[in-house]
Structure formats: structure tokens, C-alpha cells
Amino acid sequence: MKRKREPGEVTGGMVIEVTGSTYMVLSDGGEEFRCRTFPGTKTENDFSSLVAVGDRVVLKETETGTDLFEAVITLVERRRSALTRKRDVRRNRSKEKVQVIAANIDQLVVVVSAFDPPLSTRLIDRYLVFAESEQLETVIVVNKMDLEESQETRELMKPYHALGCRILYTSAEENSGMKALRKVLAGKLSALSGHSGVGKSTLINQLFGEELLRTGETNEKTGKGLHTTSSAIMLALPRSGYIIDTPGIREFNLSGITRENLRFYFKEFLSFMPKCAYSSCTHTVEPECGIKKAVESGHIDPERFESYLAIYESIDRDS
Ligand SMILES: Nc1nc2c(ncn2[C@@H]2O[C@H](COP(=O)(O)OP(=O)(O)OP(=O)(O)O)[C@@H](O)[C@H]2O)c(=O)[nH]1
Ligand SMILES: [Mg+2]
Ligand SMILES: [Zn+2]
Known part of the structure; x- marks a missing residue:
């Protein structure tokens, strides 16, 4: 009433x-x-x-x-936490520099798919940098496990297991891995984020056991999603907790990350940093770099180091 x-x-x-x-x-x-x-x-x-x-x-x-x-x-x-991204100033004239995708979240659920679109470890690394910098709890969900050889996928995910990330393997299509997902979501406010077409909305529908959210196809040629979800929405989970579905992103432009502070957010670098000859070593061009040595000796994953360099290059010098 x-x-x-x-x-x-x-x-x-x-x-x-x-x-x-x-x-x-x-x-x-x-x-x-x-x-x-x-x-x-x-x-x-x-x-x-x-x-x-x-x-x-x-x-x-x-x-x-x-x-x-x-x-x-x-x-x-005041927000106690937020999933944010930097606005692309070339495309957006709005005064706000930072776009808030979801506010006051307890954990960030990074969703990737094993296939269609292909698993992007570069994107995972960007989210992990953001989460480290904001001290946000993260869970990585690798969805569409029905589409790809699981051995290959697990091989790609090895560095993240080594980092101690919480990783779930799911198939929203076949309803597998959902019990574990329900468990990590219980009692918390979580936001799902990732590329378009990885199955964020499908996973949520599967959690509820009904088609609450519209889901879409991926482009046959590119394997990319078609941006089916256009705005963020929060739903109360059947037992306890809340979940936010967000629109798929093309790029995750990091906010609050500079060329100077980036190196602190690759947590496996920290113990090797004292071995760099320069205390302000950026691990790019300097000689006697402890990080590069650790990569060569197999102590740091080369792909993670490549991600570091790619993110470093993508950050404006003056930001
Ligand atoms: N084979 C397979 N297909 C899936 C799975 N999960 C989702 N899909 C399909 O992938 C397509 C995209 O799913 P969505 O849930 O719309 O993806 P999304 O991440 O919400 O995409 P945006 O809203 O655009 O960000 C749909 O055709 C789903 O049926 C899965 O586990 N296996
Ligand atoms: Mg969606
Ligand atoms: Zn160095």
C-alpha cells in the first residue's frame, strides 16, 4: 500500500x-x-x-x-569508493574530468570472456592498477568458458593466480561457476565491469534465474560486443547484497594514475624496486633496473611488464 x-x-x-x-x-x-x-x-x-x-x-x-x-x-x-574513469577530453567537452561508473562499491568484478571477445589481459591489468590505487577489492570473472579450451585460458590466467587474485571461471550460457559467483557477491555491493559482449548482463540474469536485463550479440566480424547495456543499474540480489551492471567499455582510461605513481600499483614489482640503481627508476630506459632483471630471470611475468610499459606510454607526460 x-x-x-x-x-x-x-x-x-x-x-x-x-x-x-x-x-x-x-x-x-x-x-x-x-x-x-x-x-x-x-x-x-x-x-x-x-x-x-x-x-x-x-x-x-x-x-x-x-x-x-x-x-x-x-x-x-561523499563517496567512500568509486569505479571511475578519466573522460576522453577529445570526445567530451563536459567540465567533469572524471566519470563515475559506480559509487560506494565494496568490490569490483572485472568480467572478461575466454573467447568472443578474446580474453584481454591488458584490460585486466588496467583494472588491477585502478583497484590497487583505490584499494578496492577485486574479483576476476572469466566467462564463456564453454567456448574455449580451458587449458589455454588457465595458462593465460596463470600470472593472476600467482598474484593471488580471486578468479572465477564461469559460463553464463551453461550455468556453471554460478555458485562460486553467488558466494563472492553475497552481502556486498559489487559492480561488474568489462568490455562489451563479455556477458555481464547475462551473468546477472543467470544469478536471478530470469531475464531481467537485455543482453546482446557480438559483432560476427570483430567479435566485439554491440554495447547493449547503455546505462548502469543496481539490483538487489535474491539473498543479500547488491549488484551493479554497467555498460561495456571500449577503453579504460585510468584516472588518478600518473607516470610517477603507476609503478606502485604493479604489486609484484615492489620487492624488486630497491634493486633499481635509481630510486626514481621508471623501469623504461634506465640502466641497472631491478624490474627488468626480474623479468629476465623469470620472477616477473613478461606480459605484466609489457602491460606496465603500455600503460606508462598511454599516460600523458604532464598528468
Ligand atoms: N557461449 C556463451 N555465450 C555467452 C555467455 N555469456 C553471455 N553470452 C552471450 O554473449 C552475448 C553478450 O552478452 P551480454 O550479457 O549482453 O554482454 P555484456 O557484457 O552485458 O555487454 P554490454 O552490455 O554491451 O556491455 C550474448 O549473446 C550472450 O548470450 C557464455 O557464458 N557463453
Ligand atoms: Mg550488458
Ligand atoms: Zn627499474
Whole structure:
């Protein structure tokens, strides 16, 4: 039964969906409000998206003629964590430098697929750098295990097992590995992120046992997804916890990472860094580099080092 609405009433809530400039908010009282912001909306977060899925907000109810509960967001509270990416300034003229994909998450679930699209360890490395820098818990999900020789996939994932990452192998198609996934998601607020077409929405549908989210095909020629999910959405998991589905990304532009601090976020580098001749060694051109030696002696995975160099090169010199 719907309670009587009182315009002007103030309540707290959590943003569960963002569509354009409309925000769905689940209030602390368990009601859904359709909200918008206004010029007086205050935020405790600087230089980033005003509102994102997962945000804690304060609402003020407004009066409208419709059945739906409607409200304006008066305050966006400080985020305790966030999955963010740097905006591509060439493509985006917006003032906000950092795009918040999901806010206040307990863990980041990086989803890759074993095949179609092919497993991208480069992307995993980018997420791991971000997660290290933000001290975010991560889980790596390798989906579509029904499509690829599992031995080859596990070989590719070996360095991540060695790093101590939590890795799950799933097939949303064949409903395998889902029990383990349910277990790591229980009681937490998790965000799924990864390339388009890896099966993020399909995994969530499988968790619920029903088609809650639209899923898409991958392009036959490129094997890439067609960006089926267009905005982030949060769902309450059947038992406990919340999950956020996010749109597939093309690139993961790291925010907050500089050429200077990058090396601290490849955690297997840390114990070899004291062996570099220069304390500020970037492990790129310097002689007597402890990291390069560790790569040569097999103590650091060469692919991980290649990722480091690729990310290093992709970061603007002046950022
Ligand atoms: N063979 C196989 N296909 C899968 C599996 N999981 C998902 N798919 C298929 O992969 C395609 C893309 O799945 P989606 O769930 O839409 O992928 P997504 O990651 O949500 O993609 P975006 O929303 O574009 O980011 C669909 O055709 C799914 O049926 C799997 O485990 N095995
Ligand atoms: Mg999707
Ligand atoms: Zn070095």
C-alpha cells in the first residue's frame, strides 16, 4: 500500500539507476523515487560526475500529478569508493574530468570472456592498477568458458593466480561457476565491469534465474560486443547484497594514475624496486633496473611488464 505523499518531505536514499538526467532512487523507507537534480543540488564530491549509481543522496519530495513518487536530489554525499574513469577530453567537452561508473562499491568484478571477445589481459591489468590505487577489492570473472579450451585460458590466467587474485571461471550460457559467483557477491555491493559482449548482463540474469536485463550479440566480424547495456543499474540480489551492471567499455582510461605513481600499483614489482640503481627508476630506459632483471630471470611475468610499459606510454607526460 502506498503511503500518503507529502511534498517537501526529506529522505535519504541510494541511486539505483541513471537514465539521461533522470535518476531512480531507492529511499531508506524502501520506496522508489524518480528524481532529477537542480541548480541548487549540492555535492560532497569534486570534479566528477554529479550523480552515479550507488550514490547516497538526500531527496526532497516534489508535488506532481502522477502516481510515481517524484523528488529532487538536494545533496550527493561523499563517496567512500568509486569505479571511475578519466573522460576522453577529445570526445567530451563536459567540465567533469572524471566519470563515475559506480559509487560506494565494496568490490569490483572485472568480467572478461575466454573467447568472443578474446580474453584481454591488458584490460585486466588496467583494472588491477585502478583497484590497487583505490584499494578496492577485486574479483576476476572469466566467462564463456564453454567456448574455449580451458587449458589455454588457465595458462593465460596463470600470472593472476600467482598474484593471488580471486578468479572465477564461469559460463553464463551453461550455468556453471554460478555458485562460486553467488558466494563472492553475497552481502556486498559489487559492480561488474568489462568490455562489451563479455556477458555481464547475462551473468546477472543467470544469478536471478530470469531475464531481467537485455543482453546482446557480438559483432560476427570483430567479435566485439554491440554495447547493449547503455546505462548502469543496481539490483538487489535474491539473498543479500547488491549488484551493479554497467555498460561495456571500449577503453579504460585510468584516472588518478600518473607516470610517477603507476609503478606502485604493479604489486609484484615492489620487492624488486630497491634493486633499481635509481630510486626514481621508471623501469623504461634506465640502466641497472631491478624490474627488468626480474623479468629476465623469470620472477616477473613478461606480459605484466609489457602491460606496465603500455600503460606508462598511454599516460600523458604532464598528468
Ligand atoms: N557461449 C556463451 N555465450 C555467452 C555467455 N555469456 C553471455 N553470452 C552471450 O554473449 C552475448 C553478450 O552478452 P551480454 O550479457 O549482453 O554482454 P555484456 O557484457 O552485458 O555487454 P554490454 O552490455 O554491451 O556491455 C550474448 O549473446 C550472450 O548470450 C557464455 O557464458 N557463453
Ligand atoms: Mg550488458
Ligand atoms: Zn627499474
